[in-house]
Amino acid sequence: MSTLVTGIAELVTNDPSVGPGLLGTVADAAVVVADGAIAWVGPAARAPHADTKVDVGGRAVIPGFVDSHAHLVFAGDRAAEFEARMSGARYDGGGISRTVSATRGASDDVLRSRLRGLMAEMRRQGTTTVEIKSGYGLTVPDEARCLRLAAEITPETTFLGAHVVPPEYAGRTDEYVGLVTGPMLAACAPHARWIDVFCEPASPHAFDGDAARVVLEAGRGAGLGVRVHANQLSAGPGVQLAVELGAASADHCTHLTPADVDALAGGTTVATLMPGVEFSTRSPYPDARRLLSAGVTVALATDCNPGSCFTSSMPFCVALAVRELGMTPAEALWAATAGGAAALRRTDVGHLQPGARADLAVLDAPSYRHLAYRPGVPLAHALELADDARRLRG
Numbered sequence: 457m458s459t460l461v462t463g464i465a466e467l468v469t470n471d472p473s474v475g476p477g478l479l480g481t482v483a484d485a486a487v488v489v490a491d492g493a494i495a496w497v498g499p500a501a502r503a504p505h506a507d508t509k510v511d512v513g514g515r516a517v518i519p520g521f522v523d524s525h526a527h528l529v530f531a532g533d534r535a536a537e538f539e540a541r542m543s544g545a546r547y548d549g550g551g552i553s554r555t556v557s558a559t560r561g562a563s564d565d566v567l568r569s570r571l572r573g574l575m576a577e578m579r580r581q582g583t584t585t586v587e588i589k590s591g592y593g594l595t596v597p598d599e600a601r602c603l604r605l606a607a608e609i610t611p612e613t614t615f616l617g618a619h620v621v622p623p624e625y626a627g628r629t630d631e632y633v634g635l636v637t638g639p640m641l642a643a644c645a646p647h648a649r650w651i652d653v654f655c656e657p658a659s660p661h662a663f664d665g666d667a668a669r670v671v672l673e674a675g676r677g678a679g680l681g682v683r684v685h686a687n688q689l690s691a692g693p694g695v696q697l698a699v700e701l702g703a704a705s706a707d708h709c710t711h712l713t714p715a716d717v718d719a720l721a722g723g724t725t726v727a728t729l730m731p732g733v734e735f736s737t738r739s740p741y742p743d744a745r746r747l748l749s750a751g752v753t754v755a756l757a758t759d760c761n762p763g764s765c766f767t768s769s770m771p772f773c774v775a776l777a778v779r780e781l782g783m784t785p786a787e788a789l790w791a792a793t794a795g796g797a798a799a800l801r802r803t804d805v806g807h808l809q810p811g812a813r814a815d816l817a818v819l820d821a822p823s824y825r826h827l828a829y830r831p832g833v834p835l836a837h838a839l840e841l842a843d844d845a846r847r848l849r850g
């Protein structure tokens with residue numbers, strides 16, 4: 457069964473060989489989808505025959521957003537913390553333990569329905585691939601169940617048992633790291649593709665470089681890929697550790713030294729920027745231009761979580777990246793699609809070349825530029841095709 461998608465005023469392929477610029481745009485374009493994959497892209501006038509036709513009525517079509525960093529398995533609400541921050545309170549990760557306590561006390565059904573609600577919210581805003589972390593259970597059974605629930609939705613599941621030291625281990629970080637790298641890893645690795653750690657010496661709740669290394673090496677030894685919460689609150693060891701360990705991504709990168717930028721430029725680790733966090737914690741934004749100028753691959757992600765940034769909107773992050781991080785609209789869209797795919801080491805998403813997954817997002821606008829030009833306007837949504845029973849699953 458094949459479908460011809462037509463009426464595309466502007467198609468973003470992320471394939472510079474088919475059209476101008478980084479985004480490889482095609483005007484008056486069409487796409488043929490067959491069996492859940494892209495079969496053909498090009499000018500509408502040259503489109504081949506297909507079994508059915510969908511006309512998007514002069515809108516722009518882009519690759520679905522790849523949100524490579526989100527914390528979606530949780531219960532509870534921390535709006536009061538946000539309100540306090542807007543009056544000057546600082547974010548240091550201390551509120552995470554409130555979400556841990558609410559999550560431990562929630563049933564599977566409650567967690568599943570919150571998770572599915574957030575996934576649907578993301579899809580309505582054009583996201584078609586999402587990574588989901590554990591990190592609000594912090595016991596062996598709670599971390600394992602958070603990952604089991606996440607794996608119902610996406611293959612991009614990340615074990616974040618080393619999110620913070622939970623209250624019952626206060627003052628006993630080494631013992632907690634032993635739990636994370638021992639029985640917790642054994643229980644969680646079967647449900648996870650990645651391991652992550654909140655490496656942040658500036659937070660009394662998170663992990664220093666030595667502890668982070670122990671966690672990441674254990675995860676890698678169990679067959680998991682590496683990603684790191686790095687340099688969010690201060691210029692710490694996280695970014696260079698990520699590069700040294702061959703991490704797919706160093707996430708946050710808010711505070712970078714010249715040596716951090718050099719390390720990223722010399723390695724294969726993607727720098728994932730999440731400007732919704734700086735917005736929601738009233739912190740200085742990172743400088744994407746500095747990274748791009750150094751040749752670093754940059755991704756954009758939401759970091760959707762109840763504490764530091766409760767947005768599920770990739771278009772909002774694109775708009776912030778353009779306005780506040782120094783990215784062009786094209787660079788920001790690339791980072792939110794192809795960049796996210798690179799951060800997840802995925803070649804089947806984040807672009808619309810033949811063979812890629814048929815993950816399309818439609819904009820109620822004639823051009824991708826409107827994502828940043830019309831901030832806060834709900835322009836993007838994932839395209840649901842009749843022969844496409846797939847939902848956000850990676």
Ligand code: NIG
Pocket residue numbers: 527549551552555654685688733759761762763764765
């Ligand atoms: O990416 N920095 C650590 N973890 C999350 C925040 C989690 C929370 O505050 O609940 C982050 O910002």
Ligand code: FE
Pocket residue numbers: 525527685759761
């Ligand atoms: Fe995070």
